[in-house]
Amino acid sequence: MKPATRINEFCLDIVEFCDNNPYLYKELLKERENFLSTTPEKYYKTLDEKNWAEQRFYDYFMFSYISQYYETTPLELFLSKMLSRYNQQDQQIFLGFKGNVFSGFTISKVEVGSYFMAQNLATGEEFKVRENQATSRLKEGDYIVGRIVPHETDNALSNLNLFYPKESAYLLKRLWKSTPSDIAREFTPLIIEKEIFQKHYQNINKKEKNLQSLSSRDEFQINQKIEDQIDLSDIKRKDVPLVEDLETLVYFFRENQIKVTIKNRWIPFKYLKLIEEKFISPDKDSFNLLGKEENRGEEPFKRYICFIDLLSRAAKFIYLDKRGYIQVNVHHFQKFTQKPYGEKVFELLLTWIEKLNWKNLQIRDFVAIYAENFQKIFTDILYLFYKYKINEKIEIEKIVNQLYGSEIEKMQSPIEVMGHIMVNVELALLTYLKWLGVINAQKEILIPGTYLGLMKNFWVTPIGNKLINRLVRYYIRTGKIK
Structure with missing residues (x-):
């Protein structure tokens, strides 16, 4: 709602x-x-x-x-x-x-x-x-x-x-x-x-x-008391490598004095490459375009590290001082690193949902519009994922129909509109759910020999199902699900 x-x-x-x-x-x-x-x-x-x-x-x-x-x-x-x-x-x-x-x-x-x-x-x-x-x-x-x-x-x-x-x-x-x-x-x-x-x-x-x-949650059919917690102890770094990559980024800033770009306050490109070399996620950004090593560019075009950077700022692990240098909130970050891995994943998931402005994650304005809307209706989106069965493959077209079906049918070119929205759902929503371990996805490569492609379908993983259920209980506890 x-x-x-x-x-x-x-x-x-x-x-x-x-x-x-x-x-x-x-x-x-x-x-x-x-x-x-x-x-x-x-x-x-x-x-x-x-x-x-x-x-x-x-x-x-x-x-x-x-x-x-x-x-x-x-x-x-x-x-x-x-x-x-x-x-x-x-x-x-x-x-x-x-x-x-x-x-x-x-x-x-x-x-x-x-x-x-x-x-x-x-x-x-x-x-x-x-x-x-x-x-x-x-x-x-x-x-x-x-x-x-x-x-x-x-x-x-x-x-x-x-x-x-x-x-x-x-x-x-x-x-x-x-x-x-x-x-x-x-x-x-x-x-x-x-x-x-x-x-x-x-x-x-x-x-x-x-x-x-403790009442009024019939839509989600929650019978357990909201105090009951979902055990996330079986979540490991291989399931959600983003957490370890985020810690790698913060440790890099502890060990190195880095000044952001004057114009946009981003991490300079040369440091992006150095940091990502240490990342373990297969989803990390590529710095090789059509066989040539990239030597310049802007942070938002490297979507994975840009997300981790902004997520770290939203979580208050890092901040910019008045001179433009990246500083680490050491005490706050150390408390985070001492938590079990699954709790770290859930905390970052919440940070993305509640503290990070999704518009700021997008390079293009037309995608940012969708990102802003998805963040506003996230409780409705959560309901869809709560209903999906574990490992059930969901076509991208299905979730678009669930979100926009009746509106698309009224438009002059519904097929073109459907294709446009499918791309934006992936860019503004599904990509981040995948990085945070909620879903996995099958990608269809558009250009052989490159990473360029689009999601063909996705599915909620067993770990993702736990995160979703934990999130539902959190929303009930805080009154966001009535």
């Missing part, structure tokens, strides 16, 4: 701004440790819990945190420096963020697939919140703690920190009663994290299995 608003896109722009500002990024790393504690593994046991906590942190950092260097919020700084780069409509949406409200709300009305009405417990003010995904879960009388932001003529849900079904509202009262009075007067995201998630939530969650709603 396509989101009712573009709030996530706008928030991602602010996060990227923070990551690229050296002063804000330094404060972000320090405040993340303050927010999530120095020992987050004590409170966030699973990868799902960790990712949900990260979402809460970024919402807090953007809207509530006051920068020590700039003496204002990252949101205000973003508006002062970046607003003019957007069109007038987007500017108005960004300016609306200044009127954000973080509070506790009771749900007074729900129109499934459209909006819900929420009353602010602190002021009594009522908000109409445009939202389609969360409305299948919310009911009248439910209680939420989160952030609502003005959006066009209505409002939008920026982040949901806590959710209590009507049936378990007494848990909330219990939490409020055990919260010190000075904290109750200033119920901020940071206080919630410290006093509920890191002091009370873990114990209460053990005693009260009803704290989170």
